[in-house]
Amino acid sequence: xxxxxxxxxxxxxxxxxxxxxxxxxxxxxxxxxxxxxxxxxxxxxxxxxxxxxxxxxxxxxxxxxxxxxxxxxxxxxxxxxxxxxxxxxxxxxxxxxxxxxxxxxxxxxxxxxxxxxxxxxxxxxxxxxxxxxxxxxxxxxxxxxxxxxxxxxxxxxxxx
Amino acid sequence: xxxxxxxxxxxxxxxxxxxxxxxxxxxxxxxxxxxxxxxxxxxxxxxxxxxxxxxxxxxxxxxxxxxxxxxxxxxxxxxxxxxxxxxxxxxxxxxxxxxxxxxxxxxxxxxxxxxxxxxxxxxxxxxxxxxxxxxxxxxxxxxxxxxxxxxxxxxxxxxxxxxxxxxxxxxxxxxxxxxx
Numbered sequence: 001x002x003x004x005x006x007x008x009x010x011x012x013x014x015x016x017x018x019x020x021x022x023x024x025x026x027x028x029x030x031x032x033x034x035x036x037x038x039x040x041x042x043x044x045x046x047x048x049x050x051x052x053x054x055x056x057x058x059x060x061x062x063x064x065x066x067x068x069x070x071x072x073x074x075x076x077x078x079x080x081x082x083x084x085x086x087x088x089x090x091x092x093x094x095x096x097x098x099x100x101x102x103x104x105x106x107x108x109x110x111x112x113x114x115x116x117x118x119x120x121x122x123x124x125x126x127x128x129x130x131x132x133x134x135x136x137x138x139x140x141x142x143x144x145x146x147x148x149x150x151x152x153x154x155x156x157x158x159x160x
Numbered sequence: 161x162x163x164x165x166x167x168x169x170x171x172x173x174x175x176x177x178x179x180x181x182x183x184x185x186x187x188x189x190x191x192x193x194x195x196x197x198x199x200x201x202x203x204x205x206x207x208x209x210x211x212x213x214x215x216x217x218x219x220x221x222x223x224x225x226x227x228x229x230x231x232x233x234x235x236x237x238x239x240x241x242x243x244x245x246x247x248x249x250x251x252x253x254x255x256x257x258x259x260x261x262x263x264x265x266x267x268x269x270x271x272x273x274x275x276x277x278x279x280x281x282x283x284x285x286x287x288x289x290x291x292x293x294x295x296x297x298x299x300x301x302x303x304x305x306x307x308x309x310x311x312x313x314x315x316x317x318x319x320x321x322x323x324x325x326x327x328x329x330x331x332x333x334x335x336x337x338x339x340x
Contacts, residue, residue, distance in 0.1 A: 141316075
């Protein structure tokens with residue numbers, strides 16, 4: 001739980017209060033819809049968090065560093081997109097990692113790609129995305145985001 | 161039996177992850193236990209956020225009428241709708257998986273595909289993280305990176321609309337209560 005969580009909960013509580021004042025039956029219906037949807041996707045959430053645990057154990061920061069450090073050359077942004085896309089950690093975690101990689105002579109392009117792919121690609125949430133929006137949407141967006149993270153990373157490398 | 165098959169089709173990941181854990185537990189029990197505990201920790205850290213998201217989804221579906229969404233985020237909303245979506249994405253919080261139900265509700269209410277894509281794209285911009293990024297990488301890097309990400313939403317949206325075609329959104333319209 002961080003500050004943004006509390007702000008979010010606060011906002012929802014205020015909305016719930018306003019909604020209850022305006023119409024009790026409608027609020028009840030809203031909670032029912034929310035609960036039903038939550039119940040429907042709960043098994044899926046549990047599976048995703050199980051997967052996150054597995055990846056955090058199997059994919060060590062050391063491995064990431066070995067691929068993105070100096071010596072990977074032009075392939076570094078590509079590896080960065082693959083690693084970043086598979087990452088599951090909180091967004092805050094990638095910034096210190098990226099800075100550390102820079103001190104290890106990783107390229108600006110690779111680190112920028114990593115920062116972008118970390119949040120924008122979402123390979124782990126891909127099954128969820130397929131479930132909500134279908135394979136065509138999810139795979140198209142995933143592929144586009146993957147390519148885009150490399151393009152933006154290379155652009156950053158040129159501009160910095 | 162039929163019900164289980166349908167459930168499994170939607171939730172196949174449950175079986176895959178369960179199988180992976182069984183293999184891990186048999187071969188490397190210590191690491192399996194660590195993975196499970198990390199998974200539980202992540203889940204616990206996010207459960208409050210997920211719950212609030214679904215309360216919000218319910219309220220959203222009851223109170224926001226379709227005309228409002230259609231007017232501001234619908235097929236005729238043009239670049240203004242995209243900009244509104246892109247702005248909305250930067251303030252959305254929590255994991256992407258928590259944002260999906262909300263986007264689905266938006267589609268059901270008549271939002272344009274491109275607007276939803278713009279929201280997902282700029283969701284990658286974490287406004288609260290920008291001070292951290294500036295401190296670690298400097299102003300130029302942080303502003304350039306987030307600026308490029310914001311602009312990319314306007315590239316992603318038309319590309320996705322082109323890739324999926326016109327009829328794609330139809331199946332989402334109406335029937336917002338199913339959550340499939």
